[in-house]
Amino acid sequence: MPRLRMTGISKTFPGVKALDDVSIEVMPGEIHALVGENGAGKSTLMNLLAGVHQPDSGTIELDGEAVEIPAESAAGAHGVAMVHQEQSLVPRLTIAENIFGGHPPVGRFGSIDRRAMVAQSVEVLGRLGLPVAPDRLVSSLSLAQAQIVEIAKAVTRPLRVLILDEPTASLSPEEGQHLFRVMRALAADGVAIIYVSHRLAEVFEVSQRVTVLKDGKLVGVRNSADVDAEDLIQMMVGRQLSFAQDTRRVAADAPVVLELVDVTAPPIRNASLTVRAGEIVCLAGLVGSGRTELCETIFGARPIRSGEVRLDGKKLRLRHPGDAVQAGIGMVPEDRKLSGLFLEMDLQQNVAAASLRSFDHNGFVSWNDVRTTTERFVSLLNIRTPSVDRKVVYLSGGNQQKVLLARWLVESPRLLIVDEPTRGVDVGTKAEIYRILRELAAAGTALLVVSSDLPEVLALAHRIVTITEGRVSGELDALHADEMAILRLASPRARLTLDETEVA
Amino acid sequence: MSSEPQVAAVFEPQQAQTPGRKSGPGLAKRGAFALVDSRPLLLILLNLLLILFMYLKTGSGFLSIENMSSVALDSATYGILTVGMMLLMIAGVFDLSIGGVLTMTGIVSAIAANDGVPIVLAWGVGIGAGALCGLANGLIVTRMRLNALIVTLATAGIYTGMAQLFSGTGVTEIKSGYETLGQTQWLGFQVPVWIWLGLAAVFTFLAHRQRWFRYLFFIGGNERAARLSGIDTNRVRFVAFILMGALAGLAGVLVASRLDAAVVSAGDNVPLNVITAAVLGGAALTGGSGSIPGSALAIFFLSLIQDAMIVVNVDVFWQQIVVGVVLIAAVSTEYIQHRRSS
Numbered sequence: 001m002p003r004l005r006m007t008g009i010s011k012t013f014p015g016v017k018a019l020d021d022v023s024i025e026v027m028p029g030e031i032h033a034l035v036g037e038n039g040a041g042k043s044t045l046m047n048l049l050a051g052v053h054q055p056d057s058g059t060i061e062l063d064g065e066a067v068e069i070p071a072e073s074a075a076g077a078h079g080v081a082m083v084h085q086e087q088s089l090v091p092r093l094t095i096a097e098n099i100f101g102g103h104p105p106v107g108r109f110g111s112i113d114r115r116a117m118v119a120q121s122v123e124v125l126g127r128l129g130l131p132v133a134p135d136r137l138v139s140s141l142s143l144a145q146a147q148i149v150e151i152a153k154a155v156t157r158p159l160r161v162l163i164l165d166e167p168t169a170s171l172s173p174e175e176g177q178h179l180f181r182v183m184r185a186l187a188a189d190g191v192a193i194i195y196v197s198h199r200l201a202e203v204f205e206v207s208q209r210v211t212v213l214k215d216g217k218l219v220g221v222r223n224s225a226d227v228d229a230e231d232l233i234q235m236m237v238g239r240q241l242s243f244a245q246d247t248r249r250v251a252a253d254a255p256v257v258l259e260l261v262d263v264t265a266p267p268i269r270n271a272s273l274t275v276r277a278g279e280i281v282c283l284a285g286l287v288g289s290g291r292t293e294l295c296e297t298i299f300g301a302r303p304i305r306s307g308e309v310r311l312d313g314k315k316l317r318l319r320h321p322g323d324a325v326q327a328g329i330g331m332v333p334e335d336r337k338l339s340g341l342f343l344e345m346d347l348q349q350n351v352a353a354a355s356l357r358s359f360d361h362n363g364f365v366s367w368n369d370v371r372t373t374t375e376r377f378v379s380l381l382n383i384r385t386p387s388v389d390r391k392v393v394y395l396s397g398g399n400q401q402k403v404l405l406a407r408w409l410v411e412s413p414r415l416l417i418v419d420e421p422t423r424g425v426d427v428g429t430k431a432e433i434y435r436i437l438r439e440l441a442a443a444g445t446a447l448l449v450v451s452s453d454l455p456e457v458l459a460l461a462h463r464i465v466t467i468t469e470g471r472v473s474g475e476l477d478a479l480h481a482d483e484m485a486i487l488r489l490a491s492p493r494a495r496l497t498l499d500e501t502e503v504a
Numbered sequence: 505m506s507s508e509p510q511v512a513a514v515f516e517p518q519q520a521q522t523p524g525r526k527s528g529p530g531l532a533k534r535g536a537f538a539l540v541d542s543r544p545l546l547l548i549l550l551n552l553l554l555i556l557f558m559y560l561k562t563g564s565g566f567l568s569i570e571n572m573s574s575v576a577l578d579s580a581t582y583g584i585l586t587v588g589m590m591l592l593m594i595a596g597v598f599d600l601s602i603g604g605v606l607t608m609t610g611i612v613s614a615i616a617a618n619d620g621v622p623i624v625l626a627w628g629v630g631i632g633a634g635a636l637c638g639l640a641n642g643l644i645v646t647r648m649r650l651n652a653l654i655v656t657l658a659t660a661g662i663y664t665g666m667a668q669l670f671s672g673t674g675v676t677e678i679k680s681g682y683e684t685l686g687q688t689q690w691l692g693f694q695v696p697v698w699i700w701l702g703l704a705a706v707f708t709f710l711a712h713r714q715r716w717f718r719y720l721f722f723i724g725g726n727e728r729a730a731r732l733s734g735i736d737t738n739r740v741r742f743v744a745f746i747l748m749g750a751l752a753g754l755a756g757v758l759v760a761s762r763l764d765a766a767v768v769s770a771g772d773n774v775p776l777n778v779i780t781a782a783v784l785g786g787a788a789l790t791g792g793s794g795s796i797p798g799s800a801l802a803i804f805f806l807s808l809i810q811d812a813m814i815v816v817n818v819d820v821f822w823q824q825i826v827v828g829v830v831l832i833a834a835v836s837t838e839y840i841q842h843r844r845s846s
Binding site: 299324339341342343354357360363407 | 730
């Protein structure tokens with residue numbers, strides 16, 4: 001008997017049919033992947049199961065018994081837990097307090113039994129392979145560790161269905177592997193796991209079956225072993241997409257746009273690198289290697305202790321990101337919502353944020369120009385929005401990412417830094433973002449791209465520069481590189497000899 | 505749920521490519537048009553309702569030009585301060601020291617006038633002293649990266665104490681000529697009213713169309729994103745504090761001029777009234793949005809309530825209670841709107 005059966009689920013939000021007669025079945029002990037483009041209805045379906053929303057029609061059965069889940073608390077009582085993309089932990093409380101937040105073990109006189117809480121936390125954390133003291137503050141944990149605590153929170157009560165929404169989006173490959181081990185262990189205990197992800201490679205690695213949604217409708221269910229990535233993409237997008245490597249190469253005499261000479265800006269040490277006009281250089285490195293910090297340093301967001309950043313041969317004085325912008329550098333940051341977007345503002349404002357100066361007419365901003373320009377980019381980058389007056393908070397992740405790209409394309413930059421170009425972005429949009437970045441490079445822009453997704457690095461880069469513990473640890477021509485070669489150069493203990501370092 | 509992914513699915517790319525004005529929510533709803541959102545309309549309605557109620561209850565005297573002129577005069581000083589506070593709140597910061605600044609600048613300006621400084625220059629001294637206070641606030645907040653609320657709470661005490669030191673007796677009478685700024689009438693309204701309306705109009709336009717003022721919206725909307733878009737967030741906020749200080753200085757001069765004396769109690773309750781008006785007028789406590797016309801209508805509404813209470817003989821102490829209640833009501837509507845939209 002299936003652990004979970006959702007049948008004929010439909011849900012309409014004002015003006016939007018989010019789900020139309022969707023069904024899904026998950027067996028006990030199964031890891032079941034749920035895939036689809038942004039807007040396909042994955043999150044809505046899972047939110048119905050977690051009690052965040054109510055279905056308009058359709059039934060939910062757990063172990064053959066029809067249930068109603070009118071609230072998130074009811075989901076917990078039914079043994080359904082969801083780990084959201086956004087962390088729901090309280091950073092200033094301890095791990096144990098977070099794990100037992102809503103239902104702490106109670107001692108005599110109804111007071112919280114702290115000793116039992118800590119002991120049970122140790123046990124649960126041990127089971128999940130996270131050997132940290134439960135009295136540590138959650139704020140001291142890495143993202144990956146915090147995610148395990150989220151799962152720990154779920155397994156302190158009898159757990160029947162665990163929903164993981166994009167769990168690996170911000171994890172390093174090793175951290176992802178650890179998560180998969182935890183998932184497999186839970187599944188072996190009979191938990192049904194629903195795994196929502198954009199990363200198809202992981203879908204094949206970890207799941208037994210996969211359900212595909214498109215535009216709120218069920219496309220089909222497949223055994224993961226019977227399909228490949230192209231099949232899934234075809235089902236999700238309805239057309240073929242190619243993520244093949246870009247074989248175009250930059251002429252050896254193309255002018256150097258960005259040049260770093262021995263830049264030290266802790267944690268960055270003695271970094272030297274170049275990016276030529278028309279070239280896409282990918283920075284590869286583990287989380288915490290200093291990739292993002294290096295980008296922020298070039299962008300003037302971190303003070304440089306020694307060394308030089310040169311743009312088109314001129315030394316830059318970078319006291320503030322404004323100096324970098326003025327010089328012709330743009331940066332799409334890693335964390336879209338926190339560092340990139342003005343969520344409560346409309347598309348026009350978001351697009352114009354870095355280039356208001358260029359919309360000045362006699363000292364005043366011309367909103368007509370802003371509107372025209374924004375509309376041009378909406379159609380150029382195929383941003384899906386009902387209008388340029390839409391607040392960006394209502395756009396999907398992929399469209400938000402395109403808005404950030406548009407912000408920098410308004411004044412064609414000499415150098416564009418893109419930190420994690422496709423995090424949390426669906427495959428269709430991913431292909432479009434690749435196309436945009438390639439077209440930019442072809443037009444002569446220098447691009448510096450950071451990505452944790454190695455297939456992405458290999459597909460996008462002309463040249464790959466690896467960063468380890470704040471230092472440039474190697475360089476590869478993407479045509480001759482593979483994932484192993486990158487990992488070897490990027491891992492901290494790698495001993496570098498000259499023959500291992502291929503210079504493009 | 506963090507976003508509305510379903511939305512994207514509904515719009516086919518062909519539609520998205522021609523978003524145009526027709527499919528948009530129309531001119532009045534444009535985000536860029538901070539001056540035309542629904543809040544000002546609501547406040548116009550509230551003002552009209554209160555006037556209508558008082559008219560029916562007490563007769564035509566309430567609607568007379570004399571009464572309206574006096575309500576407007578009451579609004580003027582608070583109104584000028586509210587313009588500055590609105591700009592600060594759009595950028596996500598507050599200034600609680602404006603009461604102290606207003607008191608001190610009135611006294612400084614009065615002393616200057618009494619010491620023989622030409623009257624016009626004495627007015628300028630008051631405004632300059634205010635700008636200096638704002639500069640100090642701005643320096644502490646942006647250089648030392650301290651919380652604006654706490655910093656200006658502290659400087660409020662400092663400026664008020666300085667005012668009392670300068671004043672000595674508590675009331676500084678000013679030589680004749682100084683009062684012309686506050687007591688001259690023009691087209692039925694006192695000069696401070698015209699100054700207020702003029703400033704509100706100019707800053708409304710600037711907030712909509714001038715680049716520097718637009719930066720305030722970005723900074724309040726997401727400071728980190730603003731900085732990473734190349735905006736010098738510290739400098740913009742610093743200047744905003746100076747502007748607030750100068751406006752508080754102007755308000756101090758106007759109050760002193762109206763009374764023909766600088767008194768140490770001039771700044772009492774000023775931050776409460778001004779922040780209430782700003783919030784009622786549509787300022788988000790988290791920054792990023794606000795409307796100067798809205799706050800002008802809100803300050804008029806508060807003065808109207810006060811006037812109405814005097815007309816129907818309600819104890820003056822009720823006024824602050826009412827203002828407090830209005831502030832909570834205004835904040836809760838923001839909260840409800842936020843809940844609904846998320």
